[in-house]
Amino acid sequence: MSETISRPFTFVKDGVFYFSRRIPKELRDHYTSSRIAFSLRTKSAKIAETRARKAADQLDEYWYHLRSLSTELPGKHMLRQGRVSRADAAVPPADVCLSSVLLSEAVGIYLRLKGKGRPETFQGAAERACGYVIDTCGDKHLEACTKADANAMR
Numbered sequence: 001m002s003e004t005i006s007r008p009f010t011f012v013k014d015g016v017f018y019f020s021r022r023i024p025k026e027l028r029d030h031y032t033s034s035r036i037a038f039s040l041r042t043k044s045a046k047i048a049e050t051r052a053r054k055a056a057d058q059l060d061e062y063w064y065h066l067r068s069l070s071t072e073l074p075g076k077h078m079l080r081q082g083r084v085s086r087a088d089a090a091v092p093p094a095d096v097c098l099s100s101v102l103l104s105e106a107v108g109i110y111l112r113l114k115g116k117g118r119p120e121t122f123q124g125a126a127e128r129a130c131g132y133v134i135d136t137c138g139d140k141h142l143e144a145c146t147k148a149d150a151n152a153m154r
Helices: 025-030 045-070 103-114 120-137 147-153
Strands: 010-013 016-022 035-039
Touching: 010 045, 016 045, 025 045, 103 120, 120 147
Parallel strands: none
Antiparallel strands: 010 016, 016 035
């Protein structure tokens, strides 16, 4: 009987539950397909419902984030001059040119901006992680880093 009750965002194939959800039209340019579907790796309806609900909640949260980035800030015309808008927040300061920053310099900038008040282990972890990247890919300019470099780290 429970097999005939439809669980939200699921379907059954060969007794195994799958998650399936349509991607909203306004967000399809972020994806290669119009639908997300994957196995929930269970034959239990109760477990499938729980996993599907968790996946749907994660997608809803991520899609909310994507929508909030693409919308215009309400009341932007009322901001005082000199304030940073949400769209301008991602732009680096004018004194830092991304094409001139090496990976080894980037870790120093990162630690200077984000490392204040952090324990020594934070600095050690950041330097170690960047060291692994430099050992694998070389001390490149940030613009020169490619997806192939990231895959080499895997």
